[in-house]
Amino acid sequence: MTTSRYLQLDVFCARAGGGNPLGVVIGADGWSDADLQRFATWTNLVETTFVLAPTTPAASYRLRIFTPAKEIPFAGHPTIGSAHAVLETGFAPARDGVLMQECAAGLLPVRVEGEGERRRLFVQAPGARVVREGVHVEPILSYLLRGIALGALPPACVEGGRRWWVAEFASEAALRSWQPEHASIGTLARETDTLGLCAFARCANGTDAGYDLVVRAFPAGVGIVEDPASGAANGLIAAWIALREPHGALARGYRVSQGREIGRDASITIRIDEPGADGRRAVWVGGQTHTVIDGRTRRLT
CATH class of the missing domain: 3.10.310.10 (Diaminopimelate Epimerase; Chain A, domain 1)
Known part of the structure; x- marks a missing residue:
């Protein structure tokens, strides 16, 4: 069975262990909706995300966000953490210092500031x-x-x-x-x-x-x-x-x-x-993210 890259991250913290955990699967385009939900239920994290190929040229990637119980249109720490994973794995590069996330809440820009451990990412929150x-x-x-x-x-x-x-x-x-x-x-x-x-x-x-x-x-x-x-x-x-x-x-x-x-x-x-x-x-929400686990996973069947 084909495996996918899997990262577990700590989001919104100066050092690992202080923030909010997140699981990110890179390139799960062949997974069904049931596969995505089953995996998110299994990780039992607050949210697990799936980075997919975008459906519009304006986007750097497409993101689907799941809690253990259901899919949700937007959340802040999954967006910031997933953008970190996109950069860490080379899934997509920033253009002029910006990643464009496609998700159920629309196209959301993510600003990239700095590199490596000091890098900070800022997402423009949906209008309130x-x-x-x-x-x-x-x-x-x-x-x-x-x-x-x-x-x-x-x-x-x-x-x-x-x-x-x-x-x-x-x-x-x-x-x-x-x-x-x-x-x-x-x-x-x-x-x-x-x-x-x-x-x-x-x-x-x-x-x-x-x-x-x-x-x-x-x-x-x-x-x-x-x-x-x-x-x-x-x-x-x-x-x-x-x-x-x-x-x-x-x-x-x-x-x-x-x-x-x-x-x-x-x-x-x-x-x-x-x-x-x-x-x-416009309101921008940002911070640092740290990779804690970097490995591979497969669909749960």
Whole structure:
């Protein structure tokens, strides 16, 4: 049986072991949909991706993203990690410092900065829109956040590639020590057709700490208790901040710390462009990726 190149990566971390694991199969064009899902279920990683030949000349490659249970149109850490795998294996070169990813969310540019261990990749997050906002617009959300001092921005349901509830806490310490009711987050996710709740807090001494925002993500909608590094969720938080605070301290970008509460140390960089002709501000989510396993695999039959 023909084998395919397989990489297991650690995404959004300065060094391996601190980020979000990802499995990437290179060149699985002959696999059926059932083959792809069966393999992703077997790896039991948060996401497994499959790099395929593009269907349009504008794209460098085509990407399909699977959780252990289903295919999804977009996610941040699988996009960044897969772009790393494309470069590491020579599947496709960057053109003028950019890879163009074809996926179910459309054509997404990935900027390539640097080389080797220091290389950082940035994906332009899909355009976002605010679905609902306010702590009292959803009773379960109000229940989850009861007794918590909230930050400057109201909670909101934001959609862009994925759909999340985002909520700002008034203090980093309160967010880091928070013990949420995961069953209630699951109910919130199911009843509002979202992934769950992503909470963030600003760091009072960002220059000294090395980050400006702390993020904790609870994607109960896909059966995950807490995510160590969330590209899509961070993209939606950035879009929310850019919309509500276009001239604020974070309006052009910032650094994120995520995952320390579950034994990781993810580092994510956000960049926010100036408004374009349509008034929209592109959000770029990026960081480093490290190869942990490089081998070959075959279809599971």
